[in-house]
Amino acid sequence: MVKSAPSPIASRKPSKVEGIKENSNFLREPVATEILQDTTHFTENAVQLLKFHGSYQQDNRDNRTKGQEKDYQFMLRTKNPGGLVPPQLYLALDKIADEYGNHTLRATTRQGFQLHGILKKNLKSAIATIVKNLGSTLGACGDINRNVMAPPAPFKNRPEYQYAWEYAQNIADLLSAQTGAYYEIWLDGEKAISAEEDPEVKAARQSNGNGTIIHDNEEPIYGTHYMPRKFKICVTVPGDNSVDLYSQDLTLVVITNKKKQLEGFNIFAGGGLGRTHGKEETFARLADPIGYVAKDDVYNVVKAIVATQRDYGDRTDRRHARLKYLINDWGVDKFRTQVEEYFGKAIEAFKPLPEFKYHDFLGWNEQGDGKLFLGISIDNGRVKDEGSFQLKTALREIVEQFNLPIRLTSNQNVIFYDIESDSKEAIQDILSRHGVEDEPSKIEPLVRYAMACPALPTCGLAITESERAIPGILERIRTLLDKLGLQKEHFVVRMTGCPNGCARPYLAELAFVGSAPESYQLWLGGSPNQTRLAQPYIEKLHHNDLESFLEPIFVYFKKSRKSKESFGDFCDRVGFDAIREFAASYEPQTANGANKSRHRVNLKEEVYSKLKEVAESQGKPMTQLVTEALEVYFQNLS
Numbered sequence: 001m002v003k004s005a006p007s008p009i010a011s012r013k014p015s016k017v018e019g020i021k022e023n024s025n026f027l028r029e030p031v032a033t034e035i036l037q038d039t040t041h042f043t044e045n046a047v048q049l050l051k052f053h054g055s056y057q058q059d060n061r062d063n064r065t066k067g068q069e070k071d072y073q074f075m076l077r078t079k080n081p082g083g084l085v086p087p088q089l090y091l092a093l094d095k096i097a098d099e100y101g102n103h104t105l106r107a108t109t110r111q112g113f114q115l116h117g118i119l120k121k122n123l124k125s126a127i128a129t130i131v132k133n134l135g136s137t138l139g140a141c142g143d144i145n146r147n148v149m150a151p152p153a154p155f156k157n158r159p160e161y162q163y164a165w166e167y168a169q170n171i172a173d174l175l176s177a178q179t180g181a182y183y184e185i186w187l188d189g190e191k192a193i194s195a196e197e198d199p200e201v202k203a204a205r206q207s208n209g210n211g212t213i214i215h216d217n218e219e220p221i222y223g224t225h226y227m228p229r230k231f232k233i234c235v236t237v238p239g240d241n242s243v244d245l246y247s248q249d250l251t252l253v254v255i256t257n258k259k260k261q262l263e264g265f266n267i268f269a270g271g272g273l274g275r276t277h278g279k280e281e282t283f284a285r286l287a288d289p290i291g292y293v294a295k296d297d298v299y300n301v302v303k304a305i306v307a308t309q310r311d312y313g314d315r316t317d318r319r320h321a322r323l324k325y326l327i328n329d330w331g332v333d334k335f336r337t338q339v340e341e342y343f344g345k346a347i348e349a350f351k352p353l354p355e356f357k358y359h360d361f362l363g364w365n366e367q368g369d370g371k372l373f374l375g376i377s378i379d380n381g382r383v384k385d386e387g388s389f390q391l392k393t394a395l396r397e398i399v400e401q402f403n404l405p406i407r408l409t410s411n412q413n414v415i416f417y418d419i420e421s422d423s424k425e426a427i428q429d430i431l432s433r434h435g436v437e438d439e440p441s442k443i444e445p446l447v448r449y450a451m452a453c454p455a456l457p458t459c460g461l462a463i464t465e466s467e468r469a470i471p472g473i474l475e476r477i478r479t480l481l482d483k484l485g486l487q488k489e490h491f492v493v494r495m496t497g498c499p500n501g502c503a504r505p506y507l508a509e510l511a512f513v514g515s516a517p518e519s520y521q522l523w524l525g526g527s528p529n530q531t532r533l534a535q536p537y538i539e540k541l542h543h544n545d546l547e548s549f550l551e552p553i554f555v556y557f558k559k560s561r562k563s564k565e566s567f568g569d570f571c572d573r574v575g576f577d578a579i580r581e582f583a584a585s586y587e588p589q590t591a592n593g594a595n596k597s598r599h600r601v602n603l604k605e606e607v608y609s610k611l612k613e614v615a616e617s618q619g620k621p622m623t624q625l626v627t628e629a630l631e632v633y634f635q636n637l638s
Helices: 016-022 044-053 087-099 120-132 159-174 181-186 199-206 295-312 323-330 332-343 391-402 421-433 470-483 543-560 567-584 605-618 622-637
Strands: 055-059 072-077 105-107 113-118 233-236 250-256 262-269 288-294 363-366 372-376 406-408 414-419 493-496 510-516 519-524 535-542
Touching (some): 044 181, 072 120, 087 120, 113 120, 120 181, 159 233, 159 250, 159 262, 372 421, 391 414, 391 421, 470 543
Parallel strands (some): 233 250
Antiparallel strands (some): 250 262, 262 288, 363 372, 406 414
16 A cells, blocks of 8 residues: 655644543533533534543434434443452443443453443433442543453462553553643542552652653643544563554563563554555554563553553544554654654663464463463454353353453453352352353354444444444355365454454454445454455455355355365465465356356457456456446447
């Protein structure tokens, strides 16, 4: 792709949202005024600020009626560093979902929970209940540091995992909004009781460095305008890519010595997946290695990176405002130099790391201290009761009976941990009675590794279906694979209803990105471990054409793959030219194995070359282009 930057930032005016933030009195107005008004929804200015408080205003498009007001409702998102959900908080969320929401919870791809269907009149009560039960929604959305992720596995005998949890929490505290607006609006000024911050975090928030702090400001790190756009951080351990580390604005990798003592962190920066169809200046990007920092300096280097994005990120064009664009425009060396200026010293050389692998930690596992943990797969993160499948009831019963903490995963699953071994049978019984599978080998692999965003009917950005469509799509893919003799094959499939990439489709082996009603842009070639970007293969594929379009690609994979080569690795190795060439000459097989009759037409070499060039540029098979052109030609004849 050609990735051109917008015109020079200095010559353009700040975006409208920058003015809204500036005039908000640190996220107070007009939210504080409008929450008291007897209306069903907020004004646009308040909607922008409401995101900082953890909520998106939505309307249920299934219920739209011409001439009537939209069916306004609110999505509320929690912030859970490292995915931690204490039992008290889980039970509160379960109750809120029934009292105020749509009776479901949704585990997010950033290790939080979302509640859908909340009415404006109940929003304050819902947020207050969350805060009073050891939770928060502050900074779960908006132009601010979002939920800090970490591997969810509770290995008590592997100190690096404990360090990842500790520093995910501390960095979340360091970069938490300091404005009093949140408690003033939602709890009438009552500051909730929370865990005591690490003294080093408190000190780091006030220590200046070299311009990282804005003095005499209610927000010493963010300032009046907060960040140019959302900012996403994760902390992980060498080899563990359960957090999609390459998709983050900032990733810290725990580095320990031979005695497993913490020494410091490797730094990656500049990842991000959001993009816009038809605008090549927007693109998905993997994070780059930046360097290494000793543990005593980690908070200062985090502040330096945040300050660099805060002060130099694009505030004029929100499509060009993420850190990935700053690093892409500047280059890693210039970015590192600016960070070092704020940091006050040189960043050390990057430490060697092993290959990163994806883990989902499902099923029963030893956690290293005599206790167990259990990973439960949740289709698209939706915790619900539906017919004989009573997942929501089962999870509630387990928490009520055993008082277990939860870690949410970045693949929208749930992990219960600190389970006494003699409780295993009783927990299995609860799950079995409610139709919930605890044995991952019994889960269809395509389903196990898939993700989808909510999309329709509630997401205002959705172009087409995602969560509601993917079960049928996966079933059709499995049927096709079985038909082609690929029964044992599976790969990472992700789907989104728009190009913003909330389910991180651009790292999948096969991804569907909403591009029109009932149609998707198809991406191929990501890696099974989410360490390589996929690429767009076709711009618009109607879901009715799924089987006929994918069949030649899967057949080519079957015929030409290397031993044990994954589908994503195959697509990346052979390239799209070879795939398209095979598909163009592919003859589908009938049920009895005979080839369908296909007519052939010889083309001049120069016509064929031009046809191939246009097909590649449009992401279409050559046969499709020829058919379309001839149909137009025959219509003109008549």
